[in-house]
Amino acid sequence: MTSSASDSARQVRLLIVDIDGVLTDGGLTFDNRGEEYKTFNSLDGHGIRMLLDCGIEVAVITGRNSEIVNHRMGELGVKHIYQGYRDKLEAFEKLLQDTGLEPGNIAYVGDDLPDLPIMQRVGLAVAVQNAHGFVKQHCDWVTDAAGGKGAVREVSDFILKAQSLLDARQQSYLV
Numbered sequence: 001m002t003s004s005a006s007d008s009a010r011q012v013r014l015l016i017v018d019i020d021g022v023l024t025d026g027g028l029t030f031d032n033r034g035e036e037y038k039t040f041n042s043l044d045g046h047g048i049r050m051l052l053d054c055g056i057e058v059a060v061i062t063g064r065n066s067e068i069v070n071h072r073m074g075e076l077g078v079k080h081i082y083q084g085y086r087d088k089l090e091a092f093e094k095l096l097q098d099t100g101l102e103p104g105n106i107a108y109v110g111d112d113l114p115d116l117p118i119m120q121r122v123g124l125a126v127a128v129q130n131a132h133g134f135v136k137q138h139c140d141w142v143t144d145a146a147g148g149k150g151a152v153r154e155v156s157d158f159i160l161k162a163q164s165l166l167d168a169r170q171q172s173y174l175v
Contacts, residue, residue: 005141008124009162013105014080015051016095016118017152019062019069021111022128025148038068041148047156048076054165057099061091063114089117109155110135111147126155 020026023044029037048058059080060073066083073081080098082091096103107124108115111131119125119139127139128147136142141158145151160166 005124005158006162008104008140009107009159011105011123012056012107012159012163014057014059014095014099014101014107015048015155015159016059016061016092016106016108016122018110018112018115019060019066020064021130021147022109023060023072023148023152025146026111026130036066036068038066038072039148040072041150041153043150044148044152044156045072045076047153048078050160050169051156052077054160054163054169056159056163059095061085061088061095061118063088086114088114089121092118092121107155107159109143109152110139124159 017023023040024038051058058078060069060078061082062069063086069083070081080095082095085091103121104123106122107126108118108122109126109128110119111128112135113132116135116138125139127136127142128151129143130146143151143154145154157166160169
């Protein structure tokens with residue numbers, strides 16, 4: 001991780017995450033009726049809540065549609081949910097309009113080629129450890145953790161630390 005990644009993290013007002021391969025391990029599980037199942041990591045969820053509690057917005061942009069995503073993001077308090085966008089850049093443009101933020105104030109966590117158009121526009125582009133190699137070559141930072149295994153928590157902690165907010169959040173849990 002470079003000092004420029006830390007500098008960029010200081011400017012982040014919004015974190016965008018992909019779902020499959022970032023908030024999940026990328027596996028797609030279906031039962032015999034075609035019902036889909038996803039596994040989310042609770043560390044990632046708490047990282048998202050810490051960001052929101054510190055006034056940093058969180059958004060989801062994903063190419064697939066899933067009620068599971070609506071449910072989980074609703075539990076966490078994420079209000080910006082863009083599903084079913086094969087062209088993720090279209091969703092990104094809508095998000096910019098909805099929030100009024102500049103791309104330089106946004107971080108994006110992705111894992112595969114459809115994430116690259118947004119990653120090239122934001123202030124901080126992050127690939128998860130198990131991302132496609134080409135994506136890793138075109139980002140600012142690669143997490144140590146894999147997608148669905150705490151990578152988003154790693155990014156959340158990194159952003160909060162860069163903004164001098166992490167220590168106070170962690171200390172608030174000590175009695």
